[in-house]
Amino acid sequence: MSRGDSVGAWKLGVVAETRTLTKSARSIMLDVPGWGGNIAGQHADVRLTAADGYQAVRSYSVASVGTGDRIELAVDRLPDGEVSPYLVDEVMVGDELEVRGPLGGWFVWRPDQREPVQLVAGGSGIVPLMAMIRSHHATGSTAPFRLLYSLRTPEDAFFREALLAPPAGVDVTWHYTREVPAGWEHAPRRLTATDLATSTFPPTDEPAMYVCGPTGFVETVARALVDLGHDPQRVKTERFGGT
Ligand SMILES: Cc1cc2nc3c(=O)[nH]c(=O)nc-3n(C[C@H](O)[C@H](O)[C@H](O)COP(=O)(O)OP(=O)(O)OC[C@H]3O[C@@H](n4cnc5c(N)ncnc54)[C@H](O)[C@@H]3O)c2cc1C
Known part of the structure; x- marks a missing residue:
């Protein structure tokens, strides 16, 4: 076969x-x-x-x-x-x-990719991005990785322990939309264009971007990234369904 x-x-x-x-x-x-x-x-x-x-x-x-x-x-x-x-x-x-x-052969990260990688996850959309982080670690990749993880509440984090102590070369930013941990710097809110601008690689770094989560989240984030100046060809998306 x-x-x-x-x-x-x-x-x-x-x-x-x-x-x-x-x-x-x-x-x-x-x-x-x-x-x-x-x-x-x-x-x-x-x-x-x-x-x-x-x-x-x-x-x-x-x-x-x-x-x-x-x-x-x-x-x-x-x-x-x-x-x-x-x-x-x-x-x-x-x-x-x-x-x-x-x-699927489109929404994938291969260890021979050398460019910076920006991951943006909403809720369970972390799953394929976690595989990318694991692959980055397992292969000793030196590509800079950043993850922006948007969650309703801190308790909703998948792979929480692993992401609180991420592997070398992976930077994690947490964002909460309904409830924040004690002492958090701002009130819960949906991701804004300003949040994306301050917590992700800038367009000048020409990162490969992977956005995954519920359909509405992915569409809002992808549109905002393009508005910030990212090449739409570099913004790969995976929609899990729902609105
Ligand atoms: C490529 C791909 C990868 C996926 N990977 C994962 C994964 O790793 N983990 C995971 O939990 N899910 C993942 N999903 C979503 C998964 O396929 C199902 O859609 C999800 O588990 C709901 O199935 P269900 O039968 O329970 O709900 P359904 O009976 O299909 O739907 C019930 C209701 O929920 C809505 N809905 C469906 N999906 C979502 C959603 N994601 N968010 C909000 N509302 C929704 C529907 O519109 C419907 O109204 C993935 C989807 C795709 C396309």
Whole structure:
């Protein structure tokens, strides 16, 4: 079977481990024989099949990188969602999940990229960007990395411990939209153009920019970055859905 066939085929993954990330999110480590590794930023499709044959397919970014067959997905529960509550609340170690991938070749960061990298995440949009940070660290990249992570509250942070002590060469700026930690320098607010201008690489550095999160967040941030003078070709976006 060619690599192309293998990527498009559904594979049976087994849940090896789960980890709570926040009140509404958890990581699922899956062993997927034949996965064969992925590039930072790629995603997997997950297919659930009900007893009556009804199927639902959703995409999830892969938080892990490397060449192995174990992958990490990190899923946030949408209260009225069809698939995410099941993945966050019900899936157990030993359960089987059908997955397809790795998918996507546009919203990716490759270790041979040398330019500065600006990551902007809204909520669960951190997942593919975390894979980029992990790839940067694993490969000893010297490309300067900056992450601007926008969250509703401090408790909503995915990968909190790792991002509070980021690897060398990665600078993290936190931003809160509903509730700030005690003593924070400003009240909670949505990201403004001024926040973006002060917390991200300037256009003169010609950074590669990756923006990921809910659709409305991504569109607002991408537009603001272009208005600040960034070349639209350098602003890559991944929309997770919703408004
Ligand atoms: C390439 C890609 C990668 C993704 N990676 C991740 C990931 O790593 N982690 C993750 O948690 N999700 C990720 N998503 C989103 C995921 O695919 C599902 O859309 C999400 O889990 C909701 O599915 P659901 O069946 O629970 O909700 P649905 O039943 O599909 O939707 C329920 C309601 O929520 C709205 N909605 C759907 N998605 C969102 C959203 N993201 N934010 C706000 N409202 C929404 C819908 O419009 C609908 O009204 C990714 C999406 C894409 C396209």
